[in-house]
Amino acid sequence: MTHKIREVYIVHHSHTDVGYTDLQEQVIYNQANNIRRAVELIENGIKNNTTQKDLKWNCETWYCVEQFFKMATEEEKEKFFDLVKKGNIGLSANYLNFNDLADCKYLKEKIHTMQEICGEKGIQIKTAMIADINGISMGQRDALIENGVEFLYTNIHTHHGMYPLYQNQKPYFWENENGQRLLVWNGEHYNLGNALGIVLNKNVNFMTENYFGKKNGDVTGLLENLHTNLAASIKEYEENGYPYDFYITSVSGVFSDNAPINPAIADTVALFNEKYGEEVTMHMVTLQELYDKIRDKVQDAPVYRGAINDWWGNGVGSTPYAVKHYKEAVRLNHICDRLEEKTGVHNKELIQAYGDNSLLYAEHTWGHSATVTNPYDTMVTNLDMRKNSYASKAHEPRQCVKMSSAINWVISCGITICPAK
Numbered sequence: 001m002t003h004k005i006r007e008v009y010i011v012h013h014s015h016t017d018v019g020y021t022d023l024q025e026q027v028i029y030n031q032a033n034n035i036r037r038a039v040e041l042i043e044n045g046i047k048n049n050t051t052q053k054d055l056k057w058n059c060e061t062w063y064c065v066e067q068f069f070k071m072a073t074e075e076e077k078e079k080f081f082d083l084v085k086k087g088n089i090g091l092s093a094n095y096l097n098f099n100d101l102a103d104c105k106y107l108k109e110k111i112h113t114m115q116e117i118c119g120e121k122g123i124q125i126k127t128a129m130i131a132d133i134n135g136i137s138m139g140q141r142d143a144l145i146e147n148g149v150e151f152l153y154t155n156i157h158t159h160h161g162m163y164p165l166y167q168n169q170k171p172y173f174w175e176n177e178n179g180q181r182l183l184v185w186n187g188e189h190y191n192l193g194n195a196l197g198i199v200l201n202k203n204v205n206f207m208t209e210n211y212f213g214k215k216n217g218d219v220t221g222l223l224e225n226l227h228t229n230l231a232a233s234i235k236e237y238e239e240n241g242y243p244y245d246f247y248i249t250s251v252s253g254v255f256s257d258n259a260p261i262n263p264a265i266a267d268t269v270a271l272f273n274e275k276y277g278e279e280v281t282m283h284m285v286t287l288q289e290l291y292d293k294i295r296d297k298v299q300d301a302p303v304y305r306g307a308i309n310d311w312w313g314n315g316v317g318s319t320p321y322a323v324k325h326y327k328e329a330v331r332l333n334h335i336c337d338r339l340e341e342k343t344g345v346h347n348k349e350l351i352q353a354y355g356d357n358s359l360l361y362a363e364h365t366w367g368h369s370a371t372v373t374n375p376y377d378t379m380v381t382n383l384d385m386r387k388n389s390y391a392s393k394a395h396e397p398r399q400c401v402k403m404s405s406a407i408n409w410v411i412s413c414g415i416t417i418c419p420a421k
Contacts, residue, residue: 005238005246005280006280006281007245007246007247007293008230009246009247009293010265011129011153011250011251011286011287011290012055012251012261013057014034014257014260015060015097015131016064016097016131016257016258018360018363019365019366019367019368020365020368020369021257021368021369023379023382023383023386024383024386028064029071031258032064032067033071034261035068035089036068037261038057039079039083043079045263051270055088055266057261058091058092058129058287059090059092060092060129061097062093063096084121087286088286089286090127090288091123091288092125093147093149094130095359097363098362098363099312099363100137100309100316101316101330101362102139103330103333106333106355106359108146108147109355110355111143111144111147112147115148124148126148126288127149127151127287127291128149128153129154130152130154131155131190132155132156132157132160132257133157133311134156134158134160134164134308135164135308136308138306141174141176141182150291151290151291151295152184152185153187153291154185155187158189160312160314161312163186165186168186169185169237169242169248170186171294172301172303172304173302173303174305175303175305176305181303187248188248192250192251193250196229196251197226198249198268198269199251199262200264201255223271234247234280244294246293247280314366315365316366328395329354333354351397354394354397355394358391
């Protein structure tokens with residue numbers, strides 16, 4: 001390769017879909033266990049001085065970290081934070097990948113709590129990543145900015161929409177009404193690294209064909225195949241006027257959502273650099289490392305205002321009754337907030353029950369991968385029922401609070417409530 005691009009930054013992660021590949025509770029367990037496994041693999045790599053000491057894992061969503069904390073021992077939690085400080089584990093201030101239904105007021109509080117938890121360990125999260133979704137609300141942007149987040153790494157999915165600004169791999173500053181800015185990397189598909197061949201993929205699929213043709217089915221010569229694909233992609237970048245000397249790609253442990261951590265990626269990177277390092281060098285990075293490496297190089301990026309509104313609307317548009325129920329839950333929550341201001345009565349458990357379930361409902365996943373092809377399969381209907389339950393579980397606690405708060409307010413006004421005859 002003779003080119004300007006000399007560095008390839010690899011973000012290893014698992015795309016968080018609460019559902020889609022399995023029942024929600026199984027996905028939640030798997031994602032939490034991914035983090036436990038990452039801690040174990042990296043610790044063993046450091047202890048035994050193997051390639052896995054250079055393994056980097058990025059927690060795409062804070063929700064998965066929350067779930068890990070619920071199952072982890074105190075020792076595992078301490079090891080986790082130690083590896084964050086060492087730069088082996090990256091954290092994202094993105095709580096979940098949302099559609100446009102998310103209650104950003106509550107989301108802001110969740111991100112604030114995240115920063116408090118990490119702050120107690122001497123860690124501030126300045127980065128966030130999203131994957132699959134092509135837009136986020138201005139409310140979510142402000143929730144990030146107001147909690148100290150400076151960099152948003154996006155991984156779009158063009159089979160459901162289009163790149164903001166109609167161009168991929170492009171940085172820009174997203175400015176809010178107060179003049180505060182968030183650096184955004186307008187990135188590629190979250191499985192670009194898999195299509196390139198960073199992870200051995202025996203099966204040709206729509207994405208590998210789109211990028212590199214059917215030849216990707218040939219699994220002989222992993223490094224050679226990766227080198228060929230990367231060279232073709234870099235050439236295309238530079239011919240299209242890409243101005244930077246680095247290339248960014250995300251990669252999953254396998255070519256799937258909710259994928260496990262893959263320790264072999266560290267081996268592939270080491271072998272590739274040994275063979276092709278004089279041409280281009282690969283680096284596994286955390287989100288914070290990525291931000292540190294590119295921010296000075298993109299300071300001349302353009303500034304934009306307004307919404308990134310290429311919403312993930314697949315589910316919202318197809319389940320109007322459940323969405324209506326959820327929207328009333330959000331409305332009830334705002335009513336309860338105002339009643340609680342007057343009465344001074346707050347029930348933290350009910351507020352959290354509303355908030356956590358509302359964010360799970362607003363998460364972008366809307367069913368199983370077979371929803372369209374086999375809509376009556378048991379797995380498909382089970383995921384649908386479970387998804388709707390999040391809306392109901394968000395609605396119920398705020399309805400209870402509304403009734404009790406209203407009664408307390410009436411009593412505080414000196415009005416006598418007569419029992420019904």
